Amino acid sequence: MRVLLAATPGAGHVMPLIPILNAFRAAGHDVAFAISDEIVVPGLDSSVRRFTKAAPRFPVCPYPHGPERTAWWVRVNAEMAWASYLSTLEIIEEFKPDIIVRDSAERGAYLAAEVLRIPHVNVLVGAESVLNPYIERERLISEPLRKSLGLPEDPSGSTQIPLGIALTHPRFFGGRADLHPYSTFYCVDPPAEPRETDTGRPSVLVSLGSSMTVPHTRFAHRVLTGLLRDDVRITVAVPDHLRHELVEEFPRADILGFDDLSPHLEHADVVVSHGGFGTVRAALHRGIPMHITPFWSDQFLNAECITECGAGLALPWDSCSPQELAESVLRVVRESTFRNAAHAFSEDAHALPGAEECVRDIASII
Helix, strand or coil, X not given: CEEEEECCCCHHHHHHHHHHHHHHHXXXXXXXXXXXXXXXXXXXXXXXXXXXCCCCCCCCCCCCCHHHHHHHHHHHHHHXXXXXXXXXXXXXXXXXXXXXXXXXXXXXXXXXXXXXXCXXXXXXXXXXXXXHHHHHHHHHHHHXXXXXXXXXXXXXCCCCCCCEEECCCHHHHHHHCCECCCEEECCCCCCXXXXXXXXXXXXXXXXXXXXXXXXXXXXXXXXXXXXXXXXXXXXXXXXXXXXXHHHHHCCCCEEEXXXXXXXXXXXXXXXXXXXXXXXXXXXXXXXXXXXXXXXXXXXXXXXXXXXXXXXXXXXXHHHCCHHHXXXXXXXXXXXXXXXXXXXXXXXXXXXXXXXXXXXXXXXXXX
């Protein structure tokens, strides 16, 4: 079977698809990835066939909340969806896939699949994409485009997400579990490895992703300034172009570029992050508690869910002095209730079907 995976331009949208891509390859299927050339993808096998897809990048929204953000979101995403639709048509013509697997924000591949009547599934890579309000927001974008392409209306979103691959556990959402009926939950992360713990010298992993909405340097400065006053092992992952400056200023810390964090997660006692869902999922599925400082979009939801399930704490950016941030992070390390809650979540997540079952379920719709 020929499988085309497609993602919108953003590492947080691309990277959750990699375990699914690897599972398709392990099952002997012919796979290709349609993503922007500008996206760096740590952990992606260089032998995977890669097609260049528009749009090249996702712009930064100037409105964190409110009606202005909604209007901007609809306009920009509609423009990106159309550019993606046109480039995906060309990729389909060359690769001739039997099925398309796309991330939840990759609307161009969805439209191309509908027009050409190719089976497709949606990988719900963000927490909010599993919730019913997400479907309604998606309709704001997709319905005018569907109409312009001569496709019938889709009021329930049943064609938009005929099979939603959700990469977390339903209990992540706690009391706000307004889950749409097309979601099927899987755990594609490896089980937690036994970790050697050193309660006297905790290990902190700081993952700040690549999103331009995060003030990477200032955030890293506050974390490092606060935590390096204590006897703490600290590893910080920032965009590649910011690494050199931090290496010179903080020689006692391990400063990474935009990298595959899997090896570093094995040794972490806590993960400090802005709350991108990929990092949240990776930490929780390994039983590692978290500390989140959200900046926009679903990061606020992720922070609320983490605190509600007891697997970590959240601290607003405005309250993040170096001392307050360090004290809050070390509280997550030292109080066993956070670690226990994260471990319990990991056990629940790994009771879900894994990547092999996910691939079999996707293939079954053809």
